Amino acid sequence: MTFDNIDLFPVTADINADDRLTLGGCDATALVAEFGSPLLVFDEESIRNMCRQFADEFSARYSDTKVVYASKAFINAAIAKLVAEEDLGLDVVSGGELAVAKAADVPLDGVYFHGNNKTPDELAFAVDSGIGRIVIDSFYELQALNDIARDRGVTQDVMVRLSPNVDPHTHAHTTTGTLDSKFGFAIETGDAANAIRQTLAASNLDLVGVHFHLGSPIFELEPYSIAIDTVLTFIAPFKDEGLNLREFSPGGGFAIGYVREEPPPRIADYAEVIVNAVKARCSDLGLGQPRLIIEPGRSIVGRSGVALYTVGAIKDIPSVRKYVSLDGGMGDNIRPVLYGSRYEAVVANRMSDPPQEVVTLAGKYCESGDVLIHDIELPVLETGDIIAIPASGAYVPSMASNYNLNPRPAIVMVSDGSARLIRRRESYADLMAMDVM
Ligand SMILES: *Cc1c(COP(=O)(O)O)cnc(C)c1O
Numbered sequence: 001m002t003f004d005n006i007d008l009f010p011v012t013a014d015i016n017a018d019d020r021l022t023l024g025g026c027d028a029t030a031l032v033a034e035f036g037s038p039l040l041v042f043d044e045e046s047i048r049n050m051c052r053q054f055a056d057e058f059s060a061r062y063s064d065t066k067v068v069y070a071s072k073a074f075i076n077a078a079i080a081k082l083v084a085e086e087d088l089g090l091d092v093v094s095g096g097e098l099a100v101a102k103a104a105d106v107p108l109d110g111v112y113f114h115g116n117n118k119t120p121d122e123l124a125f126a127v128d129s130g131i132g133r134i135v136i137d138s139f140y141e142l143q144a145l146n147d148i149a150r151d152r153g154v155t156q157d158v159m160v161r162l163s164p165n166v167d168p169h170t171h172a173h174t175t176t177g178t179l180d181s182k183f184g185f186a187i188e189t190g191d192a193a194n195a196i197r198q199t200l201a202a203s204n205l206d207l208v209g210v211h212f213h214l215g216s217p218i219f220e221l222e223p224y225s226i227a228i229d230t231v232l233t234f235i236a237p238f239k240d241e242g243l244n245l246r247e248f249s250p251g252g253g254f255a256i257g258y259v260r261e262e263p264p265p266r267i268a269d270y271a272e273v274i275v276n277a278v279k280a281r282c283s284d285l286g287l288g289q290p291r292l293i294i295e296p297g298r299s300i301v302g303r304s305g306v307a308l309y310t311v312g313a314i315k316d317i318p319s320v321r322k323y324v325s326l327d328g329g330m331g332d333n334i335r336p337v338l339y340g341s342r343y344e345a346v347v348a349n350r351m352s353d354p355p356q357e358v359v360t361l362a363g364k365y366c367e368s369g370d371v372l373i374h375d376i377e378l379p380v381l382e383t384g385d386i387i388a389i390p391a392s393g394a395y396v397p398s399m400a401s402n403y404n405l406n407p408r409p410a411i412v413m414v415s416d417g418s419a420r421l422i423r424r425r426e427s428y429a430d431l432m433a434m435d436v437m
Contacts, residue, residue, distance in 0.1 A: 065294060066294070
């Protein structure tokens with residue numbers, strides 16, 4: 001069966017004979033009954049499917065491609081294991097993410113450490129863990145990392161993050177490769193050239209390549225080809241100064257569908273544009289064929305995740321607005337408040353009821369701005385209905401907070417009709433576990 005917005009849901013989404021949404025063969029309403037509400041559901045097949053799409057679409061066009069999952073989109077032990085099983089590497093941006101990767105036995109030579117202000121402790125932890133690559137983002141880090149590696153008598157493989165000054169036309173908060181950005185060494189200020197030279201000269205660092213990341217989500221293809229041209233053209237002359245470009249990473253930022261009107265490009269479209277630009281420039285500039293590092297985060301887990309909420313209070317303000325309040329909100333999904341992100345929703349327990357009125361789906365947090373969806377057309381909702389919001393896998397649980405001391409939701413992974421808990425619901429005791437009396 002099919003329904004509106006099915007393309008935003010996991011690939012296994014369907015409707016059963018009871019007119020209810022199913023995910024990975026599991027009845028979403030029954031999952032809430034079993035695991036509680038709100039609940040985040042990940043569909044295993046959708047995650048594996050995306051890992052394979054990236055590997056296949058890029059490798060078919062450029063055989064020496066390594067796909068690296070940007071784990072800040074969401075990581076825990078189960079996800080780390082799953083992604084490693086699919087042979088993806090892992091991007092981390094903190095000691096915490098690295099600790100999860102280690103605990104899940106992810107091969108550490110495939111782990112890349114990003115971030116604009118890694119602390120000395122984090123750098124030492126990474127070097128001592130035998131991490132594959134550290135992506136240098138500042139002169140401070142360059143110096144600190146070289147000192148740490150020298151103290152230990154090791155040589156650390158590194159990349160340098162460059163800022164190509166290309167605007168990918170996404171939200172200002174998620175634009176990272178423009179001149180006015182805290183990330184990376186800007187090419188036009190001369191910082192990038194200095195960083196390359198200093199890294200080449202550093203006693204205990206081996207510069208294996210360069211990286212840039214433009215932002216996210218990027219619905220356009222052209223920013224990638226412009227930035228690839230800019231960065232490769234900039235980097236080529238450093239061959240004469242000893243740079244051997246073994247890896248090239250144009251980052252991540254691949255879009256997913258959140259709302260019907262804004263479909264994302266296909267992975268094949270991104271692959272075509274990126275690979276064509278890399279091949280053309282590398283051959284023009286005599287750069288050989290560096291390994292291509294692709295770093296999807298959002299696109300690996302985003303569509304796989306569906307957030308389930310239960311309808312509680314309903315407040316109708318005649319000729320103004322009808323507020324339908326859910327049992328979650330900005331604590332489990334900050335994106336609407338942080339970025340103005342938009343979502344679609346369906347009523348998981350009666351999927352074929354037609355839309356009848358426009359409502360606002362509010363959260364339960366003590367902020368007037370805590371609204372998950374403004375003005376959405378839905379069937380007339382009743383207390384107890386189950387609302388399913390698709391495209392909730394990326395930057396949703398990873399950004400969750402304990403505001404108002406609401407316990408964070410449980411997370412289940414569904415596959416072939418069965419569901420397993422991959423993170424239990426927080427308890428009140430958990431909320432107090434770090435307090436010292
Ligand atoms: C966040 C990030 C990514 C992934 O971005 P997505 O939009 O989730 O694909 C890739 N590379 C770097 C360096 C990042 O910081």
